[in-house]
Amino acid sequence: MERLLVSPSPHIHSKTSTKVLMRDVVIALLPAVAVSVVFYGWKELLVLAVSVLSCLLLESLITRYMLKKADTICDWSAAVTGVLLALNLPPTTPWWVVLIGAAVAIGVGKMTFGGLGQNVFNPALVGRVFLLISLPTYMTHWEMPKGLFGVDAVTGATPLGLVKEGLLQGGNVADIMAQNGLSYSQMLYANIGGSAGEACAIAILLGFIYLLVRKVIKPWITLSILGTVVAVSAVFSLVDPAQFTDPAFNLLTGGLLLGACFMATDYVTSPMSTKGGIVFGVGIGFITLMIRYFGSYPEGMSFAILIMNSTVPLLNKWFHQKKYGRA
Amino acid sequence: MARRTFSIGGVHPNDAKISRECAIKALPIPPAVYISVAQHIGAPAKPVVAVGDAVKVGQVVAEPGGFMSAYIHSSVSGTVKSIGPRKDLAGNTQTYIEIAVDGDEWLETIDRSEDLVTEIPEDSKAIIEKIKLGGVVGLGGATFPTHVKLSPPPGKTCEMLIINGCECEPYLTSDFRTLLEKGEQVVVGTAIIKQALGVAKATIAIEDNKPEAIEHIQKVVDSLKAKSGKYAGIEVLPLMKKYPEGGEKQLIDAVMRRQVKSGGLPIDVGAVVQNVATALAVYDAVQKNKPLIDNSVTVTGECFPQQANLLVRVGTPLRFIIDHLGGVPADAAKVISGGPMMGKAIANLDASTLKGTGALLFLTEAQTKRQPESNCIRCGKCAEACPMGLEPFLLNRLYKAGDVDGLEANAVQDCIQCGCCLYSCPAYIPLLDNISMARGQVMGIMKARAAAARAAAEAAKAKSE
Numbered sequence A: 001m002e003r004l005l006v007s008p009s010p011h012i013h014s015k016t017s018t019k020v021l022m023r024d025v026v027i028a029l030l031p032a033v034a035v036s037v038v039f040y041g042w043k044e045l046l047v048l049a050v051s052v053l054s055c056l057l058l059e060s061l062i063t064r065y066m067l068k069k070a071d072t073i074c075d076w077s078a079a080v081t082g083v084l085l086a087l088n089l090p091p092t093t094p095w096w097v098v099l100i101g102a103a104v105a106i107g108v109g110k111m112t113f114g115g116l117g118q119n120v121f122n123p124a125l126v127g128r129v130f131l132l133i134s135l136p137t138y139m140t141h142w143e144m145p146k147g148l149f150g151v152d153a154v155t156g157a158t159p160l161g162l163v164k165e166g167l168l169q170g171g172n173v174a175d176i177m178a179q180n181g182l183s184y185s186q187m188l189y190a191n192i193g194g195s196a197g198e199a200c201a202i203a204i205l206l207g208f209i210y211l212l213v214r215k216v217i218k219p220w221i222t223l224s225i226l227g228t229v230v231a232v233s234a235v236f237s238l239v240d241p242a243q244f245t246d247p248a249f250n251l252l253t254g255g256l257l258l259g260a261c262f263m264a265t266d267y268v269t270s271p272m273s274t275k276g277g278i279v280f281g282v283g284i285g286f287i288t289l290m291i292r293y294f295g296s297y298p299e300g301m302s303f304a305i306l307i308m309n310s311t312v313p314l315l316n317k318w319f320h321q322k323k324y325g326r327a
Numbered sequence B: 001m002a003r004r005t006f007s008i009g010g011v012h013p014n015d016a017k018i019s020r021e022c023a024i025k026a027l028p029i030p031p032a033v034y035i036s037v038a039q040h041i042g043a044p045a046k047p048v049v050a051v052g053d054a055v056k057v058g059q060v061v062a063e064p065g066g067f068m069s070a071y072i073h074s075s076v077s078g079t080v081k082s083i084g085p086r087k088d089l090a091g092n093t094q095t096y097i098e099i100a101v102d103g104d105e106w107l108e109t110i111d112r113s114e115d116l117v118t119e120i121p122e123d124s125k126a127i128i129e130k131i132k133l134g135g136v137v138g139l140g141g142a143t144f145p146t147h148v149k150l151s152p153p154p155g156k157t158c159e160m161l162i163i164n165g166c167e168c169e170p171y172l173t174s175d176f177r178t179l180l181e182k183g184e185q186v187v188v189g190t191a192i193i194k195q196a197l198g199v200a201k202a203t204i205a206i207e208d209n210k211p212e213a214i215e216h217i218q219k220v221v222d223s224l225k226a227k228s229g230k231y232a233g234i235e236v237l238p239l240m241k242k243y244p245e246g247g248e249k250q251l252i253d254a255v256m257r258r259q260v261k262s263g264g265l266p267i268d269v270g271a272v273v274q275n276v277a278t279a280l281a282v283y284d285a286v287q288k289n290k291p292l293i294d295n296s297v298t299v300t301g302e303c304f305p306q307q308a309n310l311l312v313r314v315g316t317p318l319r320f321i322i323d324h325l326g327g328v329p330a331d332a333a334k335v336i337s338g339g340p341m342m343g344k345a346i347a348n349l350d351a352s353t354l355k356g357t358g359a360l361l362f363l364t365e366a367q368t369k370r371q372p373e374s375n376c377i378r379c380g381k382c383a384e385a386c387p388m389g390l391e392p393f394l395l396n397r398l399y400k401a402g403d404v405d406g407l408e409a410n411a412v413q414d415c416i417q418c419g420c421c422l423y424s425c426p427a428y429i430p431l432l433d434n435i436s437m438a439r440g441q442v443m444g445i446m447k448a449r450a451a452a453a454r455a456a457a458e459a460a461k462a463k464s465e
Helices: A018-040 A042-066 A077-087 A095-113 A123-134 A159-168 A173-179 A184-189 A201-213 A220-239 A247-252 A256-263 A274-294 A301-309 A312-318 B124-133 B174-181 B183-197 B211-227 B248-256 B276-287 B318-324 B381-385 B392-401 B404-409 B420-424 B431-464
Strands: A142-144 A154-156 B024-026 B032-036 B060-063 B078-087 B093-101 B160-165 B201-207 B234-239 B271-275 B294-300 B308-313 B332-337 B359-364
Touching: A018 A042, A018 A077, A018 A201, A018 A256, A042 A077, A042 A095, A077 A095, A077 A123, A077 A256, A095 A123, A123 A301, A159 A173, A201 A256, A220 A247, A220 A256, A220 A274, A247 A256, A256 A274, A256 A301, A274 A301, A274 A312, B024 B174, B032 B078, B060 B093, B124 B183, B124 B276, B160 B183, B160 B248, B160 B276, B174 B183, B174 B211, B174 B276, B174 B294, B183 B201, B183 B211, B183 B234, B183 B271, B183 B276, B201 B211, B201 B248, B211 B234, B234 B248, B248 B271, B271 B276, B276 B294, B294 B318, B308 B318, B318 B332, B318 B359, B381 B392, B381 B420, B392 B404, B392 B431, B404 B431, B420 B431
Parallel strands: B024 B308, B160 B201, B160 B271, B201 B234, B294 B359
Antiparallel strands: A142 A154, B032 B093, B078 B093, B294 B308, B332 B359
16 A cells, blocks of 8 residues: 555645745845945954844744744844844944844844744844944944955945934035035945945845845835835925935935835735735835934934834734625 | 736646646546446435446436436446445545446447537527436536536526636646547537527637647637537637636636626626536537546656546546556655645545546655745735635634634635645645635534524514414
């Protein structure tokens, strides 16, 4: 008598898995990682290494010894958090600050909720915002890109920081930009002060396209964030160009692209339905601009995503996809 | 131009139609057949032969056990050896009629010639009666008695007959081969069903991974149209390949752009759907007096040495078919009756074929073994894939919480069990397993509630009288 497997249908699987999806996200982040290392040098490499390794280690220790479950280190999700956290920190961040960020990201942001799939907030952003609030000195100490072999680092403020500072001192947007030599082309491909991941818009878009091609994510959340930012900032900057920055500036600064392409699209912390995703994206775009224009922080992407993360259960309850044969 | 398809969800599994070049060949007659009395949806048939009776091919051995039931005929000639319980392919006990084969003597009334009869009978009642006497059931999977489906309830009219030639399950090619080799009979069968329903339009829907079949059937339709007015209104419609296009509700959506309401029937939106193989069976029953005693079975799988499409007599032991082609390969881990998405894993190879058996598929452990389940990552791929627009992740959670009301509110009863959710889940969560359990619970409750409401209404009526 043959030994036959018997199970309910379906008997085949699409071959996708959590591991494959998460690995694709890491692959999609590689251009941004490469650019940041080239621009910021070995310091950035250290930030990346500390962030990724400590995220992996913490994930492993917590799942094994605190949750007493099978180790989930192999599913690549901790690696995604590690890379995203590193790209959200200034390259000058000391290793122990990175370590604290990773501990908060994985320990508090992810594992307290029960691990992958259970967390309400994006773990990397939880880590980042924790550091931003508790250790602001390290988090606002930016460095101008000097290249992989550069020696003398020039520290400076981010474009958003410069503009905010300038406006507070009574300047207008155009003058501030001109004084500090800020240009859009520069922002598009590199060379602005800021988090490592902000360095190059093109690298981030490359990764985003990869995710779309591999069907890891749908474009709706990202597009609705970008669309909202463009629309709202267009209105404001047309009304008062001296006080409010224009759409291109807002798109290219403050980690907006990194957030819109990689952080807001996180499966776990974004809505399930397309409609919910669009509302989610519009909310992020709008809150980001409100913080930038009227808040005390120069950039608002992290806060906006975290705030909208908290609305996801509600959005999932409100918005469903259309069912067959039902009104 | 983008081809038509259904509007919600769906997946694109690898086609794997590796048996597509295998022409249908008749399998030798086995030494004995075991004919189940429950080969259709509805009441089992009642045996009308006794042990020791001599039977011919095509002779009735069991008659309908109710309104929703069907005739069953002997697929061989020989002697009835026993009538009693045997295990079916899942290991459940059913009543089987065992017939020891002796020669191959057919009833004289059956026209065994190859001549194509294109004349369509006029009387729809007579057609439906012949279909009933022929024991024809839906061969697309559900084995719904065809004569019942062709008698719409009063007040409902059919606007379009859809002949389902999608064969959207991977690996299966028996419908494809039938379209290529028996295309004329299928089209005549279509015209007969069309006549029985009194409907003006019929669409033969074929997925575009079968271009040869589309081309062939188009030619056949054109030539028959030129011959007789009875074939007017029959069209061939190529559809974009997507699973589960052959699902009745999905096919109606794809062809007619109409959706059957939850709990409703296709006839509510003016549609009747019949499978290609059913159309062939209707042709045989009406034009040739040949009841449904054999059907085409695809035997396939990468690990199976010899791909085949076989014409198999109903009741043939599965082991006889497999041994004819060289036995179960050493690396086969699972044998499936049907396709890989909705077929049933076979627990008992000593079971025999039914009218609705369409395929035997052999999969290796690497192809079929489920990976261990991990946490839901809320990617929403299950909801994206669900052709009914349901949210499997939510239904799974509600099932685990035992929230029966929540399950009903989120339409678990609409699930068609196509398997798209589990197929696309990156965390290998047994979504369909749990949803099927939940669906059973909810449908049981809904039935009980409807019965209670009916009883209450009757009681109220009795009181008022």
